[in-house]
Amino acid sequence: MGDSNTQIPEYGKSFNLFRYNSPTIQIVLIGLVCFCCPGMFNALSGMGGGGQVNSTASNNALTALYTTFAVFGILGGGIYNILGPHLTLFAGCSTYVLYAGSFLYYNHYQHQFFAITAGAILGIGAGLLWAAQGAIMTSYPPENRKGTYISLFWSIFNMGGVIGGLIPFILNYNRGDAPATVNDGTYIGFMAFMSAGAVLSLTILPASKVVRDDGTRCTHMVYSNVTTESYEILKLFYNWKMLLIVPAAWSSNFFYTYQFNHVNKPQFNLRTRGFNNVFYWGAQMLGSVAIGYVMDFSFKSRRKRGVVGICVVALLASGIWGGALANQIKRDLGVIMDFKDSGSRYAGPFVLYFSFGLLDSMFQSMVYWVIGALANDSEILSRYAGFYKGVQSAGAAVAWQIDNHKVSGMAQLIVNWVLTSVSYPLLLVLVVLAVKEDNKGEEEQAKQVAPSSVENGSVR
Template identity: 65%
Template sequence: MPGVLTTQRPVEEGERLPLPKGRLLRYNSPLAQVFLIGLVCFCCPGMFNALSGLGGGGQLNHTTIDKANTALYACFAIFGIIGGAAYNLFGPRNTLLLGALTYPLYAASFLYYNHNHIEAFPVIAGTLLGIGAGFLWAAQGAIITSYPSPERRGTYISLFWCLYNLGGVFGGLFPFSFNYHRGSNAASVNDGTYIAFMAFMLLGTALTLLILPPNKIIRDDGSMATNFTFSSVTKEGKEILKLFINWKMLLVVPAAWTSNFFYTYQFNNVNGVLFTLRTQGFNNIFYWSARMIGSAAIGCFLDFGFASCRKRGLTGVLVVFVLGTAIWGGGLANQLRYKDGKWQDLIDFKDGRPFMGPFLLFFSYGLLDAMFQSLVYWIMGALATNDSQILSRYVGFYNGVQSAGAAVAWQLDMHKTPLITQLIVNWALMMVSCPLLVLLLFLAVKD
């Protein structure tokens, strides 16, 4: 394959190799591979996010997606942890392919539900997606944290998050444009919306075939990115069990739990309750745009800040803590306007002033989410430098815990937990996780 650097013998970790001259972007460079995994996630999880961000998965009745996503995240909690082992057993390409195949099936289940209103297919598809997402995100996390050099890790993580969130931005155009002329009382988005999601998810699945093996990734200085060797089932089983008594991972648990917990509240009970269907799509565009801005901002700071590595991490946690306090405080003020969870007159993006306040709040939620998650990924990358096997397990553990939190959140919503309670729990979880991240930085991250 043109542009791929090959050797006739194994490359030793830290060894410098001659690189082709005159190429701005090599296919086997960390930048090219991170960009490619960003495109995969643009098409698969990015479109899934746009679908979920509609509130109720584009259905007026939220019960079906509550059940489907409970099944999804319950399985994700298990297979997120197993996903790290799958990466080490099968390699990134096969792990990503197995995971990506489940995304178009999920979108197809809601197309089916639009006509038959039978919940079984979406719930089964959600279950399978939970398995697939565990594989895909473990491989994604290992790639974006182990391939870049330490001084560029934050930039590459932000590049990935920008591409991934661009999928949500682009995906938000589908429900906005396809449902623009439909009335505010429509029961669901139209078939074209789901078909468009499926088409991009299938494209993302095909792109996974272009991912290179880890031992072919060469950094710009000629060094091998990571010394990857295929593992064994026995070894991976032992290493997974060790994660549950690893004090570093235990300090990450509250941050992991909250990182997907707030989506249910934000998507179903802010975007899904306050706005018309077409405005939900419009809001999605800006929610995922805000995530791009947030990840780019904190990624650049974490790489190019004037202070030492540890001090940059500590400052990042402080920024997230202050911003989170302000944004969730604004969310509380907004929630007090509809304590019973009912909003009489749905807001449209053409309504002017009544639209701007809730819209800016939803935008801010996206900004905070990206900054928080990018920061946690950067901290995990700093714990294990460039060892993709260790990082795949760390990221798998993180994904498993965050998915368990999400499963609980969807159940809370399905059982009609008061919205004010959901908001306060979300706020408290984020505030508790920040001091523990500070402790982790002090104890485990070296300058």
């Protein structure tokens, strides 16, 4: 299992960041995996109703998805620590293909059962994928550049949503203004990308083989076991750091239901929803780069950068949700817009939807930065990321079912605004109390394990 005293050579400034086992290449690869799988899933969901006229099947499938996701998101960090990236990611990516295929089936037979079952299976797979992704994105980068690497990942990942938005836009361009479901080719296109992502996931290296430019590895752990991971996951539920993250985690996917089903779907025709999604996910790329810069370069002090970043997102969010309130009040129910419509009739709702994409990426990147600032080790951060995704998915499951029970758009808007607003002061408290200028001292202490653990091959 390796010698616990193995030394990694000091590589210095000339160390090549573009070698295969560098954090840069591995972050790019996990970005491409998510480009193909969750990126295409986001484009599918972003059309509202999974591309169907009636949202019922999609809402029920998404409720099943996020219910199982909530469980396996929390368990995913432990599973990743036991299985490693190859099995965890490949198993997770494979379930995305099944989900897209279920809507291809639904296009012909209008049976919900397959879509709901596929959604539940995808929830298991997504829990595995996102726990692995969270561990890789927050632990592989150097400590002082986590925001930059998070924005790199988020830009590549959301390019999937941009391309995915183009697929329904192009394939359904000439289908007129009447309400319609997307054609078979749209779902087949999504499935092709998702299959490529599953294959690409096999290229990701385990944390123990990734070497940063200063010669340090991302973890000292070779493998874990079920008992250890079960105990460590249970500890997260009374870890005060994780409890402060709960409101941010719960709200971070809760707002998708409102954005997709109450802004994009009811106001625009099919081709325009695809067109809007190109810019929604494009805005995510811009937002992640902007907040990544603030979190890494705005001030010398890491704690101060965290505080400033949270405040920037909070102020921007207030303005955007205020704009959403104005749009909700004044919009004409039953009026369907096309991207060729001139004047403010289309421009206002379009800018709002674009701004939602900007805010989403800034909010998510900000939370991931905070999580990444709590530790450097992949073993620890896989559990933190899994906890975050689990709570996030529980919130999403509730949100999709709320929409299925015909709760008004205005009520959903207010709940979303309140939930996100509550999360900012709690994240500020977490940054002030828990984020240090570096984690090296704590992690060196954590590496002083008992001799029996080394002999059993559980650490390196």
